[in-house]
């Protein structure tokens with residue numbers, strides 16, 4: 249089992265519904281977010297390329313955040329989901345430093361918080377809130393080890409990239425380009 | 426031209442637009458750890474070399490400072506934690522992959538050891554001193570008898586502690602400025618040089634001062650070499666490393682780094698120490714304070730600048 253997400257940058261319209269859905273589903277405190285949308289503009293008029301990306305924790309295979317955690321609060325669950333155990337987190341901030349994607353933040357209650365791939369929904373067979381709510385259906389979630397899963401199928405048929413693989417993290421959010 | 430904006434208006438405190446999750450506590454923690462490592466290293470080393478008699482400040486007086494600043498350092502680490510009530514979790518696990526973890530353990534070992542060290546010299550330093558309890562007296566005579574064994578352990582732990590202050594930063598591959606293998610040795614040498622500066626401040630013996638000045642001079646030269654080596658390595662590196670080096674070469678930290686760390690913190694004290702060794706009258710307090718100041722600035726700049734550097738995608 250290896251959960252992953254593929255996001256179609258050509259279908260995304262940047263509405264930020266995924267962001268709001270996550271904040272609601274996961275009780276994210278006001279002013280914080282576990283996922284966010286960026287717009288990258290390349291070139292200058294009239295030759296401009298725009299890429300919209302819904303970003304979040306990449307649930308890396310070789311996750312520096314898990315490696316540097318002094319207490320083991322950051323850990324990898326079945327299916328490769330990277331989680332933080334609140335009651336073990338001391339809030340030292342090492343994992344926030346270690347993430348090349350700035351995917352973690354310090355929760356006002358002190359512990360470090362981040363995307364969980366909505367593990368509570370996924371375990372029930374549902375999709376993560378962001379995927380479920382996307383109006384353009386541009387996100388695909390599933391098991392990479394299962395050849396017929398939605399995410400495996402789309403990655404077989406489309407060109408894709410991951411963010412900063414040169415950071416050595418082996419990220420698992422794929423962007424269809 | 427490439428431009429990136431947050432469509433969803435992300436503006437998380439301490440993370441956007443620049444990462445700044447570690448404030449002043451961490452550089453001070455690293456600094457105090459380095460100074461203590463330096464002091465304890467020299468105390469242990471000269472014990473093993475059999476120079477107890479000639480080096481009173483190195484043996485007894487400077488080490489008094491070590492446990493105090495180690496405890497202070499741990500306190501600053503504690504201040505940095507945001508989930509403070511859970512800090513004890515740090516000492517329920519040992520994770521070798523995490524420098525924060527083994528560093529905290531090394532501190533837990535070397536802090537009491539430094540207290541034992543100072544304790545074993547208490548009566549020599551303060552003849553009126555009385556341990557009050559018999560156990561403590563017994564413990565003292567054990568410590569005095571085993572001083573050279575303690576010195577061995579202390580030298581090793583001090584080196585690990587000194588290196589740790591650099592590795593804590595260099596282990597983060599997400600921060601290109603920190604992520605270079607020379608940072609550990611660089612912080613170790615810098616820590617030892619600041620430790621030597623403390624000894625110079627405390628010492629009254631001419632022999633001891635001359636010897637420590639010589640050692641300090643050598644350490645400064647090594648440190649300068651490491652710094653150039655680090656920057657050259659960056660300049661010959663990947664895009665993110667070149668961007669990291671440019672913070673110091675033309676970027677926003679150029680002046681603070683070259684003036685406060687390299688010029689005032691290293692070159693100038695090195696010059697003064699050379700003059701003094703040549704027989705000129707230079708009040709030792711000036712180079713010593715400059716070195717201590719330069720070391721502190723170095724850690725502040727590294728922690729601050731490193732957090733800005735990141736992977737671009």
Ligand code: SF4
Pocket residue numbers: 304305306307308311312313314330346347348349350351352362417
């Ligand atoms: S994206 Fe960041 S927080 Fe998520 S697993 Fe990778 S390093 Fe850790």
